[in-house]
Amino acid sequence: MNKIIENMLTRRSVRNYKKEQIPVEDLNTILLAGSYAPSGMGMQSWKFTAIQNADTMKKVNEAIRQTLLTIPVVAETHPYIVSLIKKAEDENSNFLYNAPTYIIVSNLKDNGNAMPDSALAIGNMMLAAHSFGIGSCWLNQLPGLTNMPLIRELMTDLGIPENHIIYGSVVIGYAAEEPAPAAPRKDVIHII
Numbered sequence: 001m002n003k004i005i006e007n008m009l010t011r012r013s014v015r016n017y018k019k020e021q022i023p024v025e026d027l028n029t030i031l032l033a034g035s036y037a038p039s040g041m042g043m044q045s046w047k048f049t050a051i052q053n054a055d056t057m058k059k060v061n062e063a064i065r066q067t068l069l070t071i072p073v074v075a076e077t078h079p080y081i082v083s084l085i086k087k088a089e090d091e092n093s094n095f096l097y098n099a100p101t102y103i104i105v106s107n108l109k110d111n112g113n114a115m116p117d118s119a120l121a122i123g124n125m126m127l128a129a130h131s132f133g134i135g136s137c138w139l140n141q142l143p144g145l146t147n148m149p150l151i152r153e154l155m156t157d158l159g160i161p162e163n164h165i166i167y168g169s170v171v172i173g174y175a176a177e178e179p180a181p182a183a184p185r186k187d188v189i190h191i192i
C-alpha cells in the first residue's frame with residue numbers, strides 16, 4: 001500500500017503519553033505540515049501556538065480545571081460536561097493526558113471558514129506526527145471554553161490575538177501504550 005495511505009489508515013488517538021519530549025525539528029515539521037493545509041480563499045488566518053514548557057502546560061491545565069469548576073450543573077447539562085466538572089474537582093486531574101506537547105489552533109472569530117480551516121490544519125499535523133511515530137489526540141476542552149473569561153486571559157498570556165478564538169487543539173508525544181485498533185468503518189460510502 002502507498003505509504004501516505006497507510007499512514008492515514010494506521011493513525012489512532014493516543015491518550016497515554018511517555019514523559020519524553022519530542023524533538024523540536026519534528027515539532028517544526030508537524031507545524032509546517034499544518035500550515036500547508038488548504039484554507040478557504042487561501043486566508044491562512046489561523047495561528048498555531050505550540051507549548052512544550054512544563055510550567056506553561058500546568059498553567060493551561062489549571063485554567064481548564066478552574067474554568068470547568070465555574071460551570072453550573074443544571075438538569076440540561078450534558079452528562080459528558082458533568083463528568084468533566086467532576087474530574088475538575090480533583091486538583092491533580094490532567095486534561096492534557098500528561099502529553100509533553102500541546103498545540104492550540106486559533107483563528108479569526110468572524111471568518112466563516114475558520115472551523116474547517118483549523119480542523120484541516122490539525123488533521124495534517126496529526127498525520128505528520130504519526131509519520132514520525134509520534135502519537136496525537138484532538139482535545140476539545142479548550143475550544144469549548146474559549147469564550148470563558150479565565151481562558152481568554154490565558155489566551156492573551158499565550159500571545160493568541162484578541163480577535164481569535166480557539167477552534168481546536170491537539171496533544172502530541174510518544175505513546176506510552178499501543179492504542180486500541182480502529183473501530184470498524186461504518187457503511188458511509190456511496191459511489192454514483
Ligand SMILES: Cc1cc2nc3c(=O)[nH]c(=O)nc-3n(C[C@H](O)[C@H](O)[C@H](O)COP(=O)(O)O)c2cc1C
Pocket residue numbers: 011012013014015137138139140141182
Ligand atoms: C472534533 C473532535 C473532537 C475530539 N475531542 C476529543 C476530546 O476532547 N478528547 C479525546 O480524548 N478525544 C477527542 N477526539 C478524538 C476522537 O474521540 C477520536 O478521533 C475518535 O474516537 C476516533 O478514534 P481514532 O482517532 O483513534 O481514529 C476528538 C476528535 C475530533 C475530530
